[in-house]
Amino acid sequence: MRKKEDKYDFRAFGLAIKEARMKQGLTREQVGTMIEIDPRYLTNIENKGQHPSLQVFYDLVSLLNISVDEFFLPASDLDKSTRRRQLEKQLDNLSDKDLVIMESVANGIIKSKEVAEECKCQIKQCIEK
Secondary structure, X not given: OOXXXXXXXXXXXXXXXXXXXXXXXXXXXXXXXXXXXXXXXHHHHHHHOOOOOHHHHHHHHHHHXXXXXXXXXXXXXXXXXXXHHHHHHXXXXXXXXXXXXXXXXXXXXXXXXXXXXXXXXHHHHHHHX
């Protein structure tokens, strides 16, 4: 028999559900209606880390586009985070022209990080002299 301490703590998952639901502008009542659960059950999942049934778990991650990998496989760099999956879903709704702009923004962010790193190295070298 398993010890109570061995149970998975669903509080982080509950917070991710709450954040994704609010980000999409959905109320607990709306989500409850969509996946056919009582809003109080969703409140307990979000705020108390109540263990959802497998079906409710599946319905929530599917509806809110949440990656479970970050909760069950935190060391895995191969799987996409929830934020990354949500951004990808948004990108699916953009035109090719919009994607060109997004690509330029991403390239600008990457370039600014490279420049900042170069500056740090130069400052470190000056300090060491």
